[in-house]
Amino acid sequence: MTTDETAADAPAAPDKDKPDDQDSFLSHFLHNLWSANTVTVTVLSIVLALVIGAILIIVSDPKVLDTFSYFTARPADALNASWTVVSNAYADLFKGAIVDPAAVTAWADGSGTWRQVFFPISETLTYAAPLVFTGLSVALAFRGGLFNIGGQGQAVIGTVCAALAGFLLPLPPVVHLLAALCAGLLGGALWGFVPGILKARTGAHEVIVTIMLNYTANLFLGWLILQKGIQASGRSDAISEPVDSSAQLPAIGGELRVNVGILLAVLATAGVAWLLNRSAFGFELRAVGANPAAARTAGIGVGRTYTLLMVVAGGLAGLGGATQVLGTAHALTTQVAGTIGFDGLLVALLGRNRPWGTLLAALLFGALRAGGNRMQSFSSISLELVTVLQALIVIFIAAPALVKAIFHLRAARSARLGASMAKGW
């Protein structure tokens, strides 16, 4: 299961940026043990989710259930049937998300094309790109002590602004794309600015405000799409004019769907990592997030930080929306943004609110989504199972104590010991 490996790297990755200078071997070891523990929990959460998913696959298949009716007489039948259906499903999940070995062989002996080999990974990256942005948006806000539920609304406004810029502005190719991306960024930033400034000035809770702005954004999109000049000419359903080709994110691999969006997402991750750990604003937002009172006492403008943070978070989610509409959808529909904003919450949680962790979590979610498509068409298992898997993973991640109890993991006692040793002198 390669998906496991993707996620396993998630929490470990940010540690690589830290300079491990002159640290003693012992503290180095303890540090690794600790981070190994988060990795362990993440991997085991995914395993647990897959196990429960397997049970659901078995239970939901009538033919397999039939074999269970004579389980005591011929248990092998039931077990074989269960194994076949589960292994086929997960094999399809893998083939749809990473690579299909059959396509590789076909390409090698000349009967297939390279396109078929890279199709699954292209799908994974395509689904992952917007999630990286919305995940980063949530993760960044969270580090600053804000719970940005509004990633969805910000992404929707991002799609709207990017698409409008994409088919209304008559601009030359590269400039047009940049302008459309900027429009998406600004739209999301505006949608983030509102809860930010309200929080800073009046103390209005960002959760409530952002939830309301989600509705506002969705309804605005629904209204806008049917307006003259926006709605695609000659169409009666809710779809907008298509984005000019000059404003579309260029595909990376010719005919494959994967586009420059995923590269932007990696850049954005690097940018957010830098912002958090190396910039003055990152220092401020981390201080405000961890202890606003101490930050204020040290002269950091807490309100200003909240506002700016929501602007940046909104901008990121807006870029996610822009990636979606300029990269894959190419036109506004009422469902153009899907649930990328809400999935961003889960992605950030899975990535432990760290930039690189979020990137890897988004890749995992993208892989599950892409593999789910294949699972649905080949093994006729509902795409909803993927949603269930995602939810289960997140539930186990959110309740590490549960995972530790199930697998009898030893608590990272030695790490705590190290901390307490420094305390008493």
Next chain:
Amino acid sequence: MANDHIDLTVEPGEVHALLGENGAGKSTLMNQLYGLLQPDEGEVLVDGEARTFRSPRDAIAAGIGMVHQHFMLVPVFTVAENIALGAEKTRAGFLDRRRARREVIDVSQRYGLPVDPDALVENLPVGAQQRVEIVKALTRDVDLLILDEPTAVLTPQETEELLTVMRGLCDAGKSIVFITHKLKEVKQIADRITVIRRGRTVGTASPETPEDELAALMVGRAVSLEVTKATAAPGREVLKISGLIVDDDRGIRAVDSVDLVVRAGEVLGIAGVQGNGQTELVEAVMGLREPLAGSITVDNEDLTSMTTKQILRSGIGYVPEDRSLDGVVKEFSVAENLVLDQYDRPPYGNAFRLNPAAVSTAAREWVEQFDIRTSSPDSPVSTLSGGNQQKVVVAREMSRPLRLFIAAQPTRGVDVGSIEFIHGRIVHERDVGTAVLVVSSELDEVVGLADRIAVMYRGRILAIVSPDTPREEIGLLMAGITDQPAAPAGDDAEGAGDDAEGDGVAEKGTK
């Protein structure tokens, strides 16, 4: 490990003082006695019988009561309701308030602990709240009463009263374990003293033991309890506060037309019981609280129009009173906390980016210079002891050239060894010509550090006195009682007004 093979015996009718620095393991030990923590090894004998306490309920049943450092009272309940809480008496399924009241009056008369059963707890001063806690324990028929740092929140007068009450309880046959790090009180009240250091019993002493010997036992080395300093050479007026009026968060007047001057090269100490406006006064100076009226200037620059950042940058250092809330960001490393208000200034960084190399170099230097005991400048500050966390704050605020240094409760919750160090740094800061303002509710600290003492009561400066003034006199001022009709603050009529109210005012208090 917080407790390492501790032996402790408390006899009936004695006050047994448990002396130790913060983090020595006193509270851990007592929490085991009270059933809040379970020992890994060893046993508790009550009247010669081994007992295990799984919860405070078991401990109470065995006759052990505890008054915590932070009171466990419900502010919106009356005294009687608070006392009944947890052991509610019912009659036909209804709460028997009358019986609860009667019980309170009964106990408070028997042991000489005046409490009003119908008063709301939130309206009571701290001293009275503490009496409520003691009465609450006594109504549970306890034989052993554990008092965890009971005097930390009291005025000198309230402390005296408490000690009298403790004496009375012992005469009535109760035993008391008195946890503290204040040597004077220990010598005054204790029958026996057990000293704990780093989770071990390091000795049992009699109350006749000299203070410095007890301190040496606590810390493990000789410490000087007196602040040694030369006579001040006050220079120009640095901080000038005039007619300052500030409200607190609830909109109640906290600082009521205060005039103060702090000169270069002197320490002005503000003495007063917690909650008499000192916090708000300092916050107003630091730009953390908007004053309603009055002016605050430093070298004739108006501070009221500046942001906290500008104020800090203009050569003013500030050690806030609540270290864990306002002083440090616990999740941050020691190094990050050391530059918490300088992170965007060269060489540590600029408006856009940080310079981790410079931060880490500076941090290493300050950790050395301020004797901060940490495994590494990169460890989270939360792994440090209270005293070392405070040294982080002090180091941060003192490691730049200052004109004015403001320290609120600079040694609260700090061990004796670190107190000595921090006091030394404050005196040093004064000697290099910085104006220093120290706010403390510990009278000893103010008297030891200050060159002039301003006594603050209910938002006003009642008097400015010399540190040679007798303690009793300052103590009375802290309780709002002025003998002289003409208070040196210069408002005769007001001074007399306060005088007339006398003790009643002190009883109501503010918080």
